[in-house]
Amino acid sequence: MERVDTLPYRIIMERASDRLMSMAELMEDHSFKKIPKDKIDYFIDESIKIGIETAINSMDKYKSLEEICEDKKIKVELDTTEYDFEMVKFRGKYKEEREKIIIYDGSIKRMEIAYRELGIRFLNYNNIYRILLAHELFHYMESKEIGNTYEKLDEVNVFRLGPIKKSYPIIKTSDIGANIFAKKFLNLSFNPKVLNYLYLWGTGIVDKNKLLDYYNELDERLKVYYLTNIEG
Numbered sequence: 588m589e590r591v592d593t594l595p596y597r598i599i600m601e602r603a604s605d606r607l608m609s610m611a612e613l614m615e616d617h618s619f620k621k622i623p624k625d626k627i628d629y630f631i632d633e634s635i636k637i638g639i640e641t642a643i644n645s646m647d648k649y650k651s652l653e654e655i656c657e658d659k660k661i662k663v664e665l666d667t668t669e670y671d672f673e674m675v676k677f678r679g680k681y682k683e684e685r686e687k688i689i690i691y692d693g694s695i696k697r698m699e700i701a702y703r704e705l706g707i708r709f710l711n712y713n714n715i716y717r718i719l720l721a722h723e724l725f726h727y728m729e730s731k732e733i734g735n736t737y738e739k740l741d742e743v744n745v746f747r748l749g750p751i752k753k754s755y756p757i758i759k760t761s762d763i764g765a766n767i768f769a770k771k772f773l774n775l776s777f778n779p780k781v782l783n784y785l786y787l788w789g790t791g792i793v794d795k796n797k798l799l800d801y802y803n804e805l806d807e808r809l810k811v812y813y814l815t816n817i818e819g
Contacts, residue, residue: 633740634760642771718779
């Protein structure tokens, strides 16, 4: 059995709670800075709730991702084209107009190599593929069945001038829901969002300490927003 101290990636995965990773996802939204502090918990909690409920409903009907795709007649295409640009951020997508999910082979291979550098053997090609597929299946269900997560939640005011105001939805709540759906349906012990940070570490873009510092920042933000909510 491997010793825990020989597996430094574990601390990155274990600290990546659903709330922490959902906070990270939320901060990537273009309108994040416009979200009132006392609404942060609302967007995180409601998005997580939608992801869990969608997973439970799917688990009542299906035993696998393949069953879902077969029943709903969703085409899944593995794109093996060699691209000149970085593909890791472009890992998969659901094309609504063609009812097709595209998963990018090059991205999975790059991710697998990065994780192997960290000694993470269980994040092999097949497991990465399934996580990405589950994520995109959630977006399919948003489009065709349950409605977009961000359309179910409140919008935030991004501009106001006298009686004129403009509000926008928080789009990243859909990815929060997708991550939770994938975790629940696939019975993962980690939030899939952490794959992004493990990749950055495995490719040498950041080191473990930088990631832990970022986690600490996320923790502090969550505490501040929670206290704001309580005091409000």
